[in-house]
Amino acid sequence: MKKLRLILGDQLNSKHSWFSKTDKNTIYCIFEMRQETDYVTHHIQKIVGFFAAMRNFANELEKENHQVIYFTINDTKNTQSLTDNLLLLIKEQQIEELEYLAPDEYRLDKQLNDFANTLSIPTHVYSTEHFYTEREELANFFKGKKQFLMENFYRNMRKKHQILMVNEQPEGGKWNYDASNRKKWKGDVLIPTEINFDNDVSDILDDVKKAGVKYIGKINAKYFEYPISRKQSVAQLHYFCKHLLIHFGDYQDAMHTDKIYLFHSRISFAMNTKMISPKEIVAYVLETYRQRESEIDISQVEGFIRQILGWREYMRGMYWHLMPTYKKENFLSNTNKLPDFFWTGNTKMNCLKNAIHNSLDNGYAHHIQRLMVTGNFALLAQVNPDEIDAWYLGIYVDALEWVQLPNTRGMSQFADGGKIATKPYVSSGSYISKMSNYCDSCAYKKAKKFEEDACPFNALYWNFLEEKQAQLSSNFRMKMMYSVLHKMSSTDRIKIKEKAAHILENIDAY
Ligand code: FAD
């Protein structure tokens, strides 16, 4: 049987069992497509990074004697549609069987499923052999439960895969070292120079420009920093373990004007394209820990493993459990427009300016910048979650809907009414000041509420609580904040309302 095997741009798993042997009757196909570049406006580094990784992957397969058909974005044969390209190859190559790897995004899963139903040849779907869990595993684990708590899922994953476990008990005596993952970085602990691969991707950038793809953000195409091959992905992991793991947990939530990445791994692009697997990453982190146990504290290691074994798998499970209706949820009925400065970084609020510039310049912001700066502000400004999703899905090199959507709509925006987070992640300027040096050089004063130079987060925070009382005041974890609000004088509450209204009406002047 002549077989066509589809590989999507985020399925670059060279360790997949598909590739363990060559077969002259099997053709692999990989397509760069307008369908994928245009479903949202992406960061240029994301488009170029994906294409570079896909081209390298195709070359590697060919070197190993697999047959590959690769359509570049400007290929004359390229229909720019996934299913039309497949149809074209099925006819042209007289294909008798189509095989594909289960897509991680609902949109592509549906497209391929619908397409398969129209074909007269057999179709088979295979696992990507990437994740720890299968799609439905999380929903099965929580069957019959009201709340799908990440912590319960994570503990189960630790037990199931025997990670940081001793005789069925958590190693070190604690499941979670979150409380010791909250240090502010003050420049006292040295951060080694970042690993950059200096890839020259100018030809790909030219192709993207020639195709007329709309994009956002900056790129230095002669020195592209992200890993774009399996070898570079492994090098990124090794670099992280050698130099950064030792302080990862401590400074996980820290932010600083001079340091974009601090002790973060920057492994998400390599992992989300599947050039490297979560299992490999966790195994290497554990190996490093065993070799340097006297030097590296368990809290650093657990803090990192929790992100991958816990959060990443949890988010994927929640996505598949809650889609497709999840994409429409708007529990807090937020309808405001996303401020223009999200697309330019042109704001006097120093925390937002830094987080947005990081995003526009590098296609990157770390978790706390995404959650407690941009996400926090967007929620306090009561922005429509559709606009927020489009921004997050476009701007980050690691953004794929299965991980972006539950993080944004769920964890960051509470638009699902608490399916993922037990309370909204909102804060006034005090949290940002506690975890960063942003406020020190800001045009606004973090301790002021109503004055012209008052930190806008403050009035927006109390106004948010005021306006969302109907939805939030019965939430147990919000009780304390509501009791503070209720103790405020009516004059102050009116002043907050007026100040917040002024901010929201003139948001791009702030
Ligand atoms: P590190 O801090 O070094 O963490 C290691 C790895 O843990 C990451 O590479 C990532 O794979 C995983 N991880 C950490 N937190 C999460 C999480 N909450 N969910 C899933 N995996 C996690 N991550 C994405 O991969 N794609 C997204 O589109 C994305 N969108 C986000 C949107 C919002 C609003 C928020 C709050 C978080 C989002 N995250 C997303 C999670 C997280 O911010 C990024 O994974 C992380 O910043 C990537 O940088 P890093 O590799 O240096 O991560």
Ligand code: SF4
């Ligand atoms: Fe951000 Fe407010 Fe601090 Fe300025 S004062 S950096 S706006 S939190």
